[in-house]
Amino acid sequence: MSEAAPRRLVFVCRPPREFVAWELAAWAAEELGDLAGVVEVEVRHPDPEMDGSCRWCGARRGEVVRLVDGRFA
Secondary structure: OOOOOOEEEEEEOEOOEOOOHHHHHHHHHHHHOOOOOEEEEEEEOOOEOOOOOEOOOOOOOOEEEEEEOOEEO
């Protein structure tokens, strides 16, 4: 039996919702309603400073965060 493909979301870091890792599961639940199974959230930082860091959260690159049953994997 094969595993179901993960559901995917894209989170864009910008006000009023900047990227904060521990708040990501709550955001995903707002978007999907149900976090059962695997959810992959691609985090994008579209507004970099001159040094390459995100203007809003300070991250230096986008990432994919994997949630399994609502918890970080």
